[in-house]
Amino acid sequence: MSETMSETVSEVQTEAPSRHQITPLGAFFAVLGRDIFVTGRELPIFLAQVVLQPLFLLFVFGKILTQLGYAQHGYAQVLFPGLVALAAVLTGLQSTAFPLVIEFSYTNEIEDRLLAPLPIGMVAIEKEVMAALRALVSAGVMFPVGIVILGGIPWVASNAPWVVAFLILGALVGSALGLALGTFVPPNRINIMFALILTPLLFTGASQYPWPSLSHLRWFQVVTAVNPLTYVSEGLRGAMTPQVPHIAPWICLAVLVVATTGMSFLGIFGFFRRALT
Amino acid sequence: MGCMAPERVSPSPNGAGPAVEVADLRKRYPKGKVDAVAGISFAVEPGEVFGLLGPNGAGKTTTVGILTTRVRPTSGTARVGGVDVMADPVAARRLLAVVPQRNNLDRSLSVKQNLLFHAAYHGVPRAERRERAEVLLGQFGLADRADEKPAMFSGGQSQRMMIARALMHAPEVLFLDEPSTGLDPAARLFVWDRVRELQAAGTTIVLTTHDMDEAAALADRVGIMDRGELLALDTPKALIQQLPGERTLDVSVNLNNGASTEAVSAALSRLAGVERVEDVPTPGGPPGAPPVVAGPGDAPATGPRHFRLYVAGEASSLVSPVVQALQSLGATLDGVNLGEPTLEDVFIHLTGRALR
Numbered sequence: 001m002s003e004t005m006s007e008t009v010s011e012v013q014t015e016a017p018s019r020h021q022i023t024p025l026g027a028f029f030a031v032l033g034r035d036i037f038v039t040g041r042e043l044p045i046f047l048a049q050v051v052l053q054p055l056f057l058l059f060v061f062g063k064i065l066t067q068l069g070y071a072q073h074g075y076a077q078v079l080f081p082g083l084v085a086l087a088a089v090l091t092g093l094q095s096t097a098f099p100l101v102i103e104f105s106y107t108n109e110i111e112d113r114l115l116a117p118l119p120i121g122m123v124a125i126e127k128e129v130m131a132a133l134r135a136l137v138s139a140g141v142m143f144p145v146g147i148v149i150l151g152g153i154p155w156v157a158s159n160a161p162w163v164v165a166f167l168i169l170g171a172l173v174g175s176a177l178g179l180a181l182g183t184f185v186p187p188n189r190i191n192i193m194f195a196l197i198l199t200p201l202l203f204t205g206a207s208q209y210p211w212p213s214l215s216h217l218r219w220f221q222v223v224t225a226v227n228p229l230t231y232v233s234e235g236l237r238g239a240m241t242p243q244v245p246h247i248a249p250w251i252c253l254a255v256l257v258v259a260t261t262g263m264s265f266l267g268i269f270g271f272f273r274r275a276l277t
Numbered sequence: 278m279g280c281m282a283p284e285r286v287s288p289s290p291n292g293a294g295p296a297v298e299v300a301d302l303r304k305r306y307p308k309g310k311v312d313a314v315a316g317i318s319f320a321v322e323p324g325e326v327f328g329l330l331g332p333n334g335a336g337k338t339t340t341v342g343i344l345t346t347r348v349r350p351t352s353g354t355a356r357v358g359g360v361d362v363m364a365d366p367v368a369a370r371r372l373l374a375v376v377p378q379r380n381n382l383d384r385s386l387s388v389k390q391n392l393l394f395h396a397a398y399h400g401v402p403r404a405e406r407r408e409r410a411e412v413l414l415g416q417f418g419l420a421d422r423a424d425e426k427p428a429m430f431s432g433g434q435s436q437r438m439m440i441a442r443a444l445m446h447a448p449e450v451l452f453l454d455e456p457s458t459g460l461d462p463a464a465r466l467f468v469w470d471r472v473r474e475l476q477a478a479g480t481t482i483v484l485t486t487h488d489m490d491e492a493a494a495l496a497d498r499v500g501i502m503d504r505g506e507l508l509a510l511d512t513p514k515a516l517i518q519q520l521p522g523e524r525t526l527d528v529s530v531n532l533n534n535g536a537s538t539e540a541v542s543a544a545l546s547r548l549a550g551v552e553r554v555e556d557v558p559t560p561g562g563p564p565g566a567p568p569v570v571a572g573p574g575d576a577p578a579t580g581p582r583h584f585r586l587y588v589a590g591e592a593s594s595l596v597s598p599v600v601q602a603l604q605s606l607g608a609t610l611d612g613v614n615l616g617e618p619t620l621e622d623v624f625i626h627l628t629g630r631a632l633r
Contacts, residue, residue: 019317021400022371022398022399022400024367026400027399027400030394030398030400031398033394033397034386034397034398037394038385038386056411074350104533107380107381107382107383107384108377108379108380109383109384109385111347111375111377111381112381112383112391112394112398113398113441114347114396115345115347115370115373115374115375116370116398116399117367117370117371117398117399117400118398119366119367120366160491161315229407233543245471258304267590275346276347276348277342277348
């Protein structure tokens with residue numbers, strides 16, 4: 001019995017002598033390639049999903065209300081950086097949280113990637129990176145949208161690196177938050193969770209108002225200081241409309257780095273909990 | 278249907294060692310009151326088809342979960358292709374493939390893309406993965422639906438897709454978790470045929486099943502599991518042979534208006550090697566159906582009667598003593614049937630319960 005077995009094995013080995021040796025990083029990019037392929041194919045739908053909300057906010061608050069005289073003329077300039085931040089953070093959050101809940105509980109789709117030759121933590125990081133890429137696309141689309149709707153957007157060329165830095169950090173902090181939510185919230189609670197988290201996140205993130213202007217509304221200022229979106233909004237505002245009072249960029253930068261790191265660890269921990277039993 | 282042999286692309290790291298090795302493996306889930314896997318050990322040789330047979334909840338899927346790096350064992354070791362799955366799960370995942378119970382196909386991708394991306398995750402070069410995908414799609418009867426999304430596929434088609442996908446990276450060990458549960462008979466036979474082809478090509482296969490026919494039909498060796506424990510492990514034939522006194526000899530007897538059923542039953546019971554005798558109600562009643570134990574009295578003493586003899590040794594050697602015993606009662610032997618016990622009987626013997 002064992003003799004025939006070893007014969008079989010050696011015979012097959014001579015047919016094909018080398019195993020495909022993919023590195024974990026190679027597998028990481030293959031998995032990322034799958035997500036880029038799927039997102040790319042559904043790009044118009046994806047853009048509609050992520051851009052419509054900020055677009056309408058921009059249109060109603062930045063254009064309609066100012067034209068009707070209910071908002072000051074400069075309000076659009078204050079609003080625009082905040083809405084770019086909102087697009088980045090929310091798209092990141094939704095791009096990790098929703099798919100994770102579905103892939104872990106209903107379709108089990110993620111299993112094929114969990115069985116790929118890369119550490120499970122890297123599968124989680126891939127999810128975060130992909131979500132951040134989607135977030136950057138949706139935030140990037142806000143710029144032409146802003147130019148069309150508002151007829152021009154605030155821009156200080158020398159601050160462009162700051163804008164890029166805060167866009168990336170905003171995309172990452174949103175994705176990390178989504179990773180943590182998507183893995184910790186039970187699948188049957190995800191709808192409630194989004195109602196309880198998304199709406200407050202949307203309105204306490206200093207997107208629609210500069211944070212320092214809340215000084216006469218101290219309690220709300222404290223509440224908004226807890227929301228990572230605040231620091232993305234303020235960071236972008238500082239870079240794009242430096243004349244408007246804003247939180248110092250280095251504070252925003254530090255808070256966002258810490259928040260992204262913390263949320264990522266939490267999210268990866270949650271991902272492990274879901275992926276391994 | 279050609280042979281779908283995946284190319285064996287490398288020797289396992291330990292060369293001649295077992296393809297799968299499990300030692301004192303134990304798993305208790307965080308909220309579990311008992312061990313889902315209660316300290317089992319076994320080894321699967323390269324090229325072997327190994328079946329884990331047991332009812333639902335026996336610990337089969339947990340065992341496969343540990344071997345495929347998705348479940349962390351509480352204690353013990355598990356190796357695939359010589360690789361410790363806990364110490365180096367990434368290396369283990371290069372060597373193995375899993376066909377799970379539940380459909381986990383990528384619904385955003387077409388059938389063919391499912392295969393191609395799976396191969397990409399495993400580093401199969403582009404040209405080779407296209408080639409392999411074409412071959413496997415053909416072998417699994419999916420070529421004409423290659424560009425469709427798998428969401429609307431039947432259970433059998435999804436199962437075929439998942440097996441084809443698993444073979445894309447030419448695994449050394451293929452894990453099939455309940456491969457034909459929920460499939461219609463034709464789809465089931467299709468899966469069985471593919472498993473046999475893989476076996477012929479030398480792929481090591483570990484399959485779990487609660488279907489004794491499937492275990493007997495496919496597995497070189499069967500491990501019988503119940504309540505987390507491995508109760509027996511051998512070839513299906515040896516398992517059945519080890520059953521004490523569970524060979525059967527069914528005899529049809531013409532009583533010739535003479536002997537009573539009790540007298541015949543008593544005479545047959547007295548024969549050396551017969552452990553007990555049952556009066557079987559219907560002629561050639563369904564195999565495996567519980568025979569009615571002969572009761573005293575009211576059975577008609579005419580016409581053919583059927584008895585099942587439970588025998589300790591070789592059943593065939595009892596034919597001649599049976600003939601003699603019947604003659605001495607004035608009855609004659611109409612026919613004999615040597616009953617083959619099944620793995621189901623082995624399971625009942627080991628656990629006192631039926632499999633299904």
